[in-house]
Amino acid sequence: MQSTLPLPDTDALAHSEQLAAALRDEIRAQGGAIPFSRFMELCLYTPGWGYYSAGASKFGAGGDFTTAPEMGGLFAATVANALAPVFGQLGPQARLLELGGGTGAFAEALLLRLAELQALPARYAILEPSADLRQRQRERLQQNLPAEIGGRVEWLDRPFDDDWEGVVFANEVIDALPTPRFVIQAGEVYEETVALDADGQFVRATAPADMLLNGAVRHLERYLDTPFADGYRSELLPQLPYWLQAVAGGLKRGAMLFVDYGYNRGEYYLPERDDGTVRAFYRHHVHNDVHLWPGLQDITASVDFTAMAEAGMHAGFDLAGYCSQASFLLGNGLDQVLALADERTDDVGRVQLREEVKKLTLPSGMGERFQVIGLQRDVDFEPSFELGDLSWRL
Numbered sequence: 001m002q003s004t005l006p007l008p009d010t011d012a013l014a015h016s017e018q019l020a021a022a023l024r025d026e027i028r029a030q031g032g033a034i035p036f037s038r039f040m041e042l043c044l045y046t047p048g049w050g051y052y053s054a055g056a057s058k059f060g061a062g063g064d065f066t067t068a069p070e071m072g073g074l075f076a077a078t079v080a081n082a083l084a085p086v087f088g089q090l091g092p093q094a095r096l097l098e099l100g101g102g103t104g105a106f107a108e109a110l111l112l113r114l115a116e117l118q119a120l121p122a123r124y125a126i127l128e129p130s131a132d133l134r135q136r137q138r139e140r141l142q143q144n145l146p147a148e149i150g151g152r153v154e155w156l157d158r159p160f161d162d163d164w165e166g167v168v169f170a171n172e173v174i175d176a177l178p179t180p181r182f183v184i185q186a187g188e189v190y191e192e193t194v195a196l197d198a199d200g201q202f203v204r205a206t207a208p209a210d211m212l213l214n215g216a217v218r219h220l221e222r223y224l225d226t227p228f229a230d231g232y233r234s235e236l237l238p239q240l241p242y243w244l245q246a247v248a249g250g251l252k253r254g255a256m257l258f259v260d261y262g263y264n265r266g267e268y269y270l271p272e273r274d275d276g277t278v279r280a281f282y283r284h285h286v287h288n289d290v291h292l293w294p295g296l297q298d299i300t301a302s303v304d305f306t307a308m309a310e311a312g313m314h315a316g317f318d319l320a321g322y323c324s325q326a327s328f329l330l331g332n333g334l335d336q337v338l339a340l341a342d343e344r345t346d347d348v349g350r351v352q353l354r355e356e357v358k359k360l361t362l363p364s365g366m367g368e369r370f371q372v373i374g375l376q377r378d379v380d381f382e383p384s385f386e387l388g389d390l391s392w393r394l
Helices: 009-030 037-044 072-089 103-116 131-144 213-224 240-249 303-313 325-331 334-343 345-360
Strands: 033-035 095-099 123-129 151-158 163-171 181-185 188-197 202-208 233-235 250-265 280-281 285-287 298-300 316-322 369-378
Touching: 009 037, 033 037, 033 202, 037 188, 037 213, 037 285, 037 298, 072 103, 072 250, 072 325, 072 334, 103 123, 103 131, 131 151, 151 188, 163 240, 181 213, 188 213, 188 369, 240 303, 250 303, 285 334, 303 316, 303 369, 316 325, 325 334, 325 345, 325 369, 334 345
Parallel strands: 095 123, 095 163, 123 151, 163 250
Antiparallel strands: 033 188, 181 188, 181 233, 188 202, 250 369, 280 285, 280 298, 316 369
């Protein structure tokens, strides 16, 4: 696989080797293996070395992947159309908490559109673990937003810890949560670990699953009404309900909106998907060698949206809806947003806008691969999912 990928430069490889050395030290200190979830956590979030903690470019043509907000403003402006009625129900003291702000492109386009709709939240908070990305976001928003709008933006180190009303939003965040991996051996549940071979290279290994992971896998089997075959390997997030409650914090009234790639549970755990969904992104190449070049590549897993719905209801929210990204955008006025953008650009810009629409909505782009789920508490968020609601498939 490595031979098909562009090679990192010397400095990047030296950076990766520093993190790899720390990983080897931890593996040896832990008796020769660590859970895959811990390996993924360290690769992504080790301060100064992890993929999301270091300063390398991640988004756009010069990075490793392109998210919907980085393509242009249509995605965020359409999400604003969906959220504006919720802010109308909540009133002027509502807040918005964005998890992971990317380059700040989403916040910029969303706030400008909410201002047009007279639905601005009192506070717009970005929970961003990367100091480098925080700085990029701050510079972008200070440069591109009017002071009255930009003054509402703040950065947090943790979710709101007081009682509040508003919206939680996350785009391509759940897929980067460190996920445990499991494998079935002789009918028993084992956890995938990362060990070292004789040459000190990272390799797959297994250990007996703890009670939490074992119980979560057995829950899947009961839900699917069939046991997993021997050798079946995949991943799940037993900690998802606790994570969701943590990011919601004291949210007493409002909505949560999550956009990510994934499946409902029946599709996620198909018999033929017997090696799970974990993969790596490096310079717009997707591959399966997640042990390669720690700190230089993104490691992700698809989202089980049935688990998202269960976690939301466990946290006291109701399911507002679930649909494809294409259905969500088309159902919330993408055509209107496109028409407004057309009026503000030239012929070249209009061609680019239509390319953006294609990438966001066509099955060959993000339209069907990405899914959207909404949760609500004492507000009506369901109209945003009227077109193409697939809740019945969860």
